[in-house]
Amino acid sequence: MPCQLCGSNEVHSKHHLIPRHCHRKNWWKRHFTKEQMQHTILLCKMCHHSVHELIPDEKELGREYYTIEKLNSHPGIAKYLDWKRKRLN
Numbered sequence: 001m002p003c004q005l006c007g008s009n010e011v012h013s014k015h016h017l018i019p020r021h022c023h024r025k026n027w028w029k030r031h032f033t034k035e036q037m038q039h040t041i042l043l044c045k046m047c048h049h050s051v052h053e054l055i056p057d058e059k060e061l062g063r064e065y066y067t068i069e070k071l072n073s074h075p076g077i078a079k080y081l082d083w084k085r086k087r088l089n
Contacts (some may be wrong), residue, residue, distance in 0.1 A: 003044040004068055005051075005086045010044035010070075015051065017041060017059040017066045028062065041068060050080050 002009050018037045022028045028037060043051065054076035055061045065071045072078060 001042055003047050004041040005043055005047045005071065006088065007080055008047075008084075008088055010046065012042040012044055013048050015043045015048050016064040017071075021058060022062045029087040032066075036066070036078045044055075046084065047080075054080065059065065 001012070003012060016037075017039055018028065018032060023037045051061070051071065055065060055074065065074055065077075072081065
């Protein structure tokens with residue numbers, strides 16, 4: 001399966017859309033189901049690293065960018081993906 005952000009077939013890792021360290025905190029339990037918190041996507045290593053570099057605050061990552069569509073809407077991620085997709089072609 002290709003990377004769910006850039007589409008590459010590079011080595012993948014699982015990315016929790018809601019960071020694991022947030023799962024036990026009450027705010028997260030009130031706003032998300034257990035299934036939502038455990039949902040992962042497959043990202044190539046470069047995309048996974050870039051997501052955490054561009055959005056280093058894990059609370060922000062979980063609250064604002066908890067879907068693939070929301071990740072794609074982040075200005076830094078969108079710019080990175082434009083660059084990465086050009087590189088793949």
